[in-house]
Amino acid sequence: MLSRFVARRFAAAVALAFGVVLVAFLLTNLVPGDPAAANLGQRAIEDPDAVAAFRRQYGLDQPLPVQFGRYLTNLLTGDLGRSQQTNRPVRTDLAEFGPASAELALTATAISLVLGIGLGTLAAVRRDGPIDQALRVVSLGGVSVPLFWLALIALYLLSFRLSLFPGAGRLGPGAPRPPSVTGMYTVDAALAGDWATFRSALGHVLLPAMVLAAYTIGLLTRFTRSSVLEVLGNDYVRAAHAKGLPVRLVVRRHVMRAALVPIITVVGTAFASLLAGTVLVEQIFSWPGIGSYAYRSATTLDLPAIMGVSLFVALVYIFVNFVVDVLYGVIDPRIRAS
Amino acid sequence: MRGIPPKAPLALIIALTVALGACGGGEEGGTDEAVESDTGTTPTGDGDAPSPATEDADGATTAPEEADTGAAGPRPETLVVDKSFDLATADPGRQFEVTGTIVGVALYDTLLTFEDADVSTPVPHLAESFEANDDATEFTFTLRDDVVFADGSALEADDVAFSLNRVRNLKGNGSFLMDGVTAEAVDERTVVLRAEQPTPQLPRILPNPTLGILNADLVRENGGTDAEDAAEADTAEEFLNTQSAGTGPYVLEQFDTTTETILAANPDYWGEPPVYDRVVLRNVEAATQALNVQSAQSSIVLDLAADQLGQLRGDPSLDVVEEASPNIWFLFANANPEISDVTSNPDFREAVRYGLDYDAILELAGDGAVRVPGIIPNVFLGALGEQEAPQRDVDRATAAVERLGGDVTVELEYPSDFTANGLNFGPVAERVQATLAEVGITVELTPAPIATALETYRAGEEQMGLWLWAPDYPDPADYLVFGAGGIVGLRAGWPAGSDPELEAVMEEVATTVDDAEREPLFEEFQRQMNERGVMFPLFQPTASVVARTDVGPVQFHPAWTIDLEAVGR
Numbered sequence: 001m002l003s004r005f006v007a008r009r010f011a012a013a014v015a016l017a018f019g020v021v022l023v024a025f026l027l028t029n030l031v032p033g034d035p036a037a038a039n040l041g042q043r044a045i046e047d048p049d050a051v052a053a054f055r056r057q058y059g060l061d062q063p064l065p066v067q068f069g070r071y072l073t074n075l076l077t078g079d080l081g082r083s084q085q086t087n088r089p090v091r092t093d094l095a096e097f098g099p100a101s102a103e104l105a106l107t108a109t110a111i112s113l114v115l116g117i118g119l120g121t122l123a124a125v126r127r128d129g130p131i132d133q134a135l136r137v138v139s140l141g142g143v144s145v146p147l148f149w150l151a152l153i154a155l156y157l158l159s160f161r162l163s164l165f166p167g168a169g170r171l172g173p174g175a176p177r178p179p180s181v182t183g184m185y186t187v188d189a190a191l192a193g194d195w196a197t198f199r200s201a202l203g204h205v206l207l208p209a210m211v212l213a214a215y216t217i218g219l220l221t222r223f224t225r226s227s228v229l230e231v232l233g234n235d236y237v238r239a240a241h242a243k244g245l246p247v248r249l250v251v252r253r254h255v256m257r258a259a260l261v262p263i264i265t266v267v268g269t270a271f272a273s274l275l276a277g278t279v280l281v282e283q284i285f286s287w288p289g290i291g292s293y294a295y296r297s298a299t300t301l302d303l304p305a306i307m308g309v310s311l312f313v314a315l316v317y318i319f320v321n322f323v324v325d326v327l328y329g330v331i332d333p334r335i336r337a338s
Numbered sequence: 339m340r341g342i343p344p345k346a347p348l349a350l351i352i353a354l355t356v357a358l359g360a361c362g363g364g365e366e367g368g369t370d371e372a373v374e375s376d377t378g379t380t381p382t383g384d385g386d387a388p389s390p391a392t393e394d395a396d397g398a399t400t401a402p403e404e405a406d407t408g409a410a411g412p413r414p415e416t417l418v419v420d421k422s423f424d425l426a427t428a429d430p431g432r433q434f435e436v437t438g439t440i441v442g443v444a445l446y447d448t449l450l451t452f453e454d455a456d457v458s459t460p461v462p463h464l465a466e467s468f469e470a471n472d473d474a475t476e477f478t479f480t481l482r483d484d485v486v487f488a489d490g491s492a493l494e495a496d497d498v499a500f501s502l503n504r505v506r507n508l509k510g511n512g513s514f515l516m517d518g519v520t521a522e523a524v525d526e527r528t529v530v531l532r533a534e535q536p537t538p539q540l541p542r543i544l545p546n547p548t549l550g551i552l553n554a555d556l557v558r559e560n561g562g563t564d565a566e567d568a569a570e571a572d573t574a575e576e577f578l579n580t581q582s583a584g585t586g587p588y589v590l591e592q593f594d595t596t597t598e599t600i601l602a603a604n605p606d607y608w609g610e611p612p613v614y615d616r617v618v619l620r621n622v623e624a625a626t627q628a629l630n631v632q633s634a635q636s637s638i639v640l641d642l643a644a645d646q647l648g649q650l651r652g653d654p655s656l657d658v659v660e661e662a663s664p665n666i667w668f669l670f671a672n673a674n675p676e677i678s679d680v681t682s683n684p685d686f687r688e689a690v691r692y693g694l695d696y697d698a699i700l701e702l703a704g705d706g707a708v709r710v711p712g713i714i715p716n717v718f719l720g721a722l723g724e725q726e727a728p729q730r731d732v733d734r735a736t737a738a739v740e741r742l743g744g745d746v747t748v749e750l751e752y753p754s755d756f757t758a759n760g761l762n763f764g765p766v767a768e769r770v771q772a773t774l775a776e777v778g779i780t781v782e783l784t785p786a787p788i789a790t791a792l793e794t795y796r797a798g799e800e801q802m803g804l805w806l807w808a809p810d811y812p813d814p815a816d817y818l819v820f821g822a823g824g825i826v827g828l829r830a831g832w833p834a835g836s837d838p839e840l841e842a843v844m845e846e847v848a849t850t851v852d853d854a855e856r857e858p859l860f861e862e863f864q865r866q867m868n869e870r871g872v873m874f875p876l877f878q879p880t881a882s883v884v885a886r887t888d889v890g891p892v893q894f895h896p897a898w899t900i901d902l903e904a905v906g907r
Binding site: 031032033034037038040041042043044045046047049050052053054056057085086087097152155156159160163166167168169170173174283284285286288292293299300301 | 416418426427434509510511512513514569570575594595596597598600616618620621622623625626629630632633635636755787788789790792793794796807810825
């Protein structure tokens with residue numbers, strides 16, 4: 001049964017990935033712009049030889065169906081083409097920028113899970129009390145505040161004014177990078193036992209991750225609150241209380257397990273929204289991740305990079321959905337049985 | 339129902355705060371963090387320059403000599419420079435972007451250069467001397483005999499010929515600099531550049547960092563070629579992105595187009611050694627740069643907007659250098675009647691020329707900005723005096739609009755997502771719209787992302803356009819493109835043959851060799867452009883360099899923004 005489930009998922013993933021590639025290719029080519037015009041200088045664009053050399057180099061001199069066919073053929077061998085902005089294989093770019101964004105998004109997710117679920121549960125248990133009221137305001141603020149503004153304010157107050165955090169970037173200026181294993185500096189520095197770099201990397205990732213997490217903390221707090229409240233009204237929870245079980249035990253053993261299924265769905269969606277948020281946060285914090293790469297690719301009509309990023313994000317979505325589906329079964333045996 | 343005590347979330351928050359304290363910026367904020375690096379600094383060799391900072395056994399930093407400006411504190415060991423990157427490559431022959439130029443000047447020397455920020459007179463650099471024939475078609479350079487590359491090999495004429503011919507044949511953004519020019523090594527120390535037609539501007543072109551001189555043998559070994567098929571056959575870029583192959587004051591320590599590029603002082607540099615042993619050039623957005631320089635996390639920042647500069651001027655720890663950039667912001671009205679019956683009418687040009695409120699538009703461009711009387715910036719040969727700038731004359735403009743039938747409507751296109759010198763095109767376009775409305779011209783703004791706006795601009799399909807021109811090289815010949823039949827003229831629907839009188843001046847100045855004769859011709863070119871042309875030069879925006887005072891003297895350079903080698907000198 002499990003193998004059929006995985007096979008179905010894999011087939012869906014392949015179809016989805018093909019669809020994403022096709023749509024990204026068509027949309028990028030529908031944009032009324034010329035990659036040569038976007039990438040060549042004001043003189044070179046007037047030089048037919050320079051334009052021809054550029055088109056030849058990136059295969060733009062071929063008809064669109066041929067370009068797409070070549071792309072798909074190369075894709076089967078893992079070749080995502082060459083970026084026009086970095087002049088490197090897109091695969092190399094994604095391998096460099098993907099882990100940077102993953103480090104940011106995973107840290108933000110961890111912060112969101114801890115604070116969002118914790119505060120949501122607290123708000124539900126203290127329903128309509130001052131803490132609940134205060135948390136409503138906080139969660140509403142989290143989902144409402146513009147990310148760009150929050151990033152600037154956080155950098156100004158917490159880094160510049162209070163010196164609680166180092167500034168922008170993944171490490172201090174000119175600091176040596178840890179030997180690359182995962183591409184995530186905190187993990188790589190820990191694996192290398194380089195604790196000074198680990199501290200620096202962790203310090204640099206925390207502030208942008210907290211900014212990035214602001215929206216998902218607000219979202220999770222609200223969803224957790226309503227989900228826990230729903231479960232708290234069930235008879236078996238009342239019975240547990242009536243038996244005299246400590247409140248913390250009731251919540252942990254009886255309430256959270258039932259409340260987690262809808263929360264997990266939201267976490268999956270929230271993780272995806274984190275990826276979208278990285279575009280702005282990475283710009284402010286000079287974080288060289290997928291978001292910055294996607295932005296630059298879009299502004300320079302860098303077709304291979306746009307398609308590479310689209311494919312990468314689609315695969316992340318597919319993976320997250322898969323994990324969410326599996327977690328449903330782990331948390332709720334009824335789903336596993338069905 | 340009893341509630342649970344809020345200890346668990348609180349404990350988490352406290353734990354998080356403790357973690358922040360442990361990892362926070364207190365002890366590692368600022369440029370000192372770079373000192374942790376063990377990538378090594380190199381001695382700067384002999385010379386009269388102040389010695390760089392050194393680290394003693396206890397890790398304490400010893401300051402070099404104080405800067406002449408009476409710097410406030412000890413000079414930082416590493417120079418951290420923030421720039422919003424447009425970096426594409428470290429291969430000098432392929433780079434033609436602002437950030438690439440900054441890096442290129444530091445890594446590669448050129449035959450000629452500009453001393454300090456004076457871009458009017460090129461002076462010998464790798465060349466010991468040079469001479470040109472009477473019609474500026476042949477230039478002979480004698481090379482210095484004391485120059486070595488970073489690997490210790492001596493500079494020879496073959497290196498120069500290889501580097502310059504390679505640029506031409508790469509068919510890249512900077513290849514036009516060598517258009518019609520061939521370099522030949524006559525002997526070990528003599529190079530001759532031959533041009534197909536008179537090229538009096540060549541001495542002002544040669545300091546361009548794209549024409550930096552490479553170690554030919556080393557680059558050939560790593561896939562480089564100067565053959566005619568270099569556009570396809572040359573594969574040296576990957577190598578040059580990992581290791582520099584020049585004679586410049588710095589060598590490449592780390593190249594990254596997205597995070598930071600690190601330069602280390604060249605221990606065998608033939609000239610005066612740079613003050614700083616190590617330079618970290620970081621990719622940072624303008625919004626963050628202001629915070630970084632104020633908090634000493636950066637030494638120098640290069641992309642601040644006029645409103646940001648205003649907030650920093652009173653800070654005693656900062657030097658705020660503001661000058662007029664050589665970039666020109668200009669409007670054009672398309673002269674092609676197929677694009678617009680209105681904008682192609684000479685009366686419309688007159689209405690725009692005298693209807694624009696130039697001073698009101700200039701207000702947007704910052705304190706260091708200046709009005710540009712003609713199309714040539716004020717720092718170049720042939721620039722017009724302020725008194726020759728067209729002045730607003732509402733009556734004359736209104737009369738011209740009435741001759742058009744009154745209440746005309748046109749479209750103005752501009753790039754909506756592009757910022758230059760900290761200035762967006764949107765507010766300038768809105769100011770143009772407002773001032774022209776006062777004389778009866780309705781301007782409909784049609785902003786577009788630069789990738790798409792460039793397409794219509796270069797196809798000559800915009801009715802009116804708002805763009806900027808960054809100089810390719812500091813010679814007025816670069817501005818002939820604005821005339822009828824020039825590449826910008828064509829984008830404004832103004833082909834050759836549209837203005838024979840103007841084109842005669844353009845033809846004459848293009849083949850005149852002597853600067854004393856070129857200057858009045860370029861002035862005449864601009865006067866006629868101001869009288870009948872389709873271009874409306876607006877202003878040169880503020881260019882800024884903001885540095886911490888402990889860095890030492892810093893200068894804005896009109897050709898390459900900042901000369902890292904000269905910082906602190």
